[in-house]
Amino acid sequence: MTAAQVIRSEWTKIRSVASTVWTLGLAAVVTIALGALISLLFKNQWSDLSEKDRLSFDPTYTSFAGMSLGQLAMIVFGVLVVSNEYSTGMIRTSLAAVPQRGTFLACKLAVAAGLAFAVGIVTSFAAFFLGQAMLGGHSTSIGDPGVLRAVLGGALYMTLIALFSMGVAAMLRSPMLSLGILMPFFFLISNILGAVSATKKIARYLPDQAGSKIMQVVTPVDNDTPYGPWGGLAIMVGWVVVALLGGYVLLKQRDA
């Protein structure tokens, strides 16, 4: 049993279900369209912005504003890739064919993460260029310092969100349970914790808040975040590694 065979098989699995196209397509469309819309709003409301807001204005980050919603579709993609196996019972057939469970999980994650990155990089560049076009005179260029890093970071962010969801789904197995925990967490709880001053300092170590630093180019005026863009991404990677390890250990030990 070589990893190449398992990867081919996982690729067949992932391309032969409709949910892959729907979730990834939705992630791309929502991220790009919402980013463009918010960029357009910023341009039109520019004169109403305060001096502080104008100084902190980050054209790159603004064009990625759609990521907060687009990541939800990415979460659904990650959850479904893993939990489909459990909800259909296919996991027994899969594990009977690949008794090496570590290889099985690694190959599944590799295929899904590769696909998520491919979609992420297209989405990221499209969102950036479309967003800049909308911003008009307030835009930045891809050649400016830190901008290319931020655009590539957008793709990495989407991939890591998908991987984190896959790890959680591998632990929880049920798609309903996984989505029921991940969706409200990333859509509401993380944002609420980040907005309340008492919990702000904790919230910035959450995966999405730390990871999204990679997409920032302009540091806000009153910034007191103790890590930079790559530091933030490293925190997110830490979360992902923990989730995936948890999924691996449980898959290894559990009866299928």
Place this chain on the structure above:
Amino acid sequence: MIEAVGLTKRYGDKTAVYNLSFQVRPGSVTGFLGPNGSGKSTTMRMILGLDQPTSGRVTIGGFPYRKLPNAPRQVGALLDAKAVHGGRHARNHLLCLAQLSGIPARRVDEVLGVVGLQDVARKRSKGFSLGMGQRLGIAAALLGDPQVLLFDEPVNGLDPEGILWVRNLMKALAAEGRTVFVSSHLMSEMALTADHLIVIGRGQLLSDMSVRDFISTNSADFARVRTPDTEPQQREKLTASLTEAGGQVLPEQDGALRVMGLPLHRISDLAHSADVRLWELSPHQASLEEAYMRMTQGAVDYRSTVDQRAGLQQPLPPGAQPPVQMPVPGQGQPGWYAPPPPQQGGQPPFAAPGQPGPPAGPYGAPGGPGGAPAGDHANPYAQPAAPQQAPAAPAAPALTKPEDAR
């Protein structure tokens, strides 16, 4: 060859499989029988390395499944016909399994033809019937042309033609020298398909023998004798006379007598000399179904109760008589009547020799006239089916189904 030694699986404090040891040999179809919840599927999952045994071990060709080199080429399994992603079409489902073990895509089309699904190969399996799902599962098991095949309830949901096809397929696979292990809860089906039987109940081994031995050990021939209903004293007289001659006589519910240990002509002679007229004298053979029922009687976990329909029945109009509860046709005997085991007073059939573990306890109710499962409430639905006539012998293979041409 599949070999289990002291296989035990506990889920919390529930023991699903206890100290199970058996061998499944190549070249024959081995039937795996037991009531619902007796641990058949758990055992199958342990064979495939999906569930880790609490203790004991099970090996295929000497290797635990997870250590088996290129397992999908050596072992094929059908566990659950519904375990496919409904949105994926049949061919892609098989293709992703084939790619795992480096089986060419050509083989996928071959097995689709073998199971007769070539016309729906590009249909989503969501729309498949249970029978079509079973065929897809069998196709997946055949993919790697394996030497060891496991099938968990393969005939569930199949049409009669499909059942016949599966039966012939199993036999053909075994005739090619493969190891074929088939679980079922239908004794009648296994009697036609299997060469060897392993019977479990509540996770413990009840019997492990060839079908031929199973029949000779468990089937009891008897004669059914009926004297004129109008003269009960004749019945008494005959009973005494037959018992004196060394026969065993048991009364049946409908007034007939069940006589064992005496040939028919001897019963006739005895009746003649006792001056008793006979209305019926017929030979009977207990079916395998009966033998199996008797064996597993004490080990059935899920038994139905009488449907009381409390509060659902219309109040009877004044003066009306409540309807008489009619027994379901074919299940006429209230309190299921099992023939006693051939060796009277011997061991209960489920206490396999040398079987450790708790004494007869829950299984200790030996079969026999008194051992009927129904208590005070004779439940017409709860009775096992009346002994069935064994279906006709399997017809010649290659009727309409393409056979696996190998």
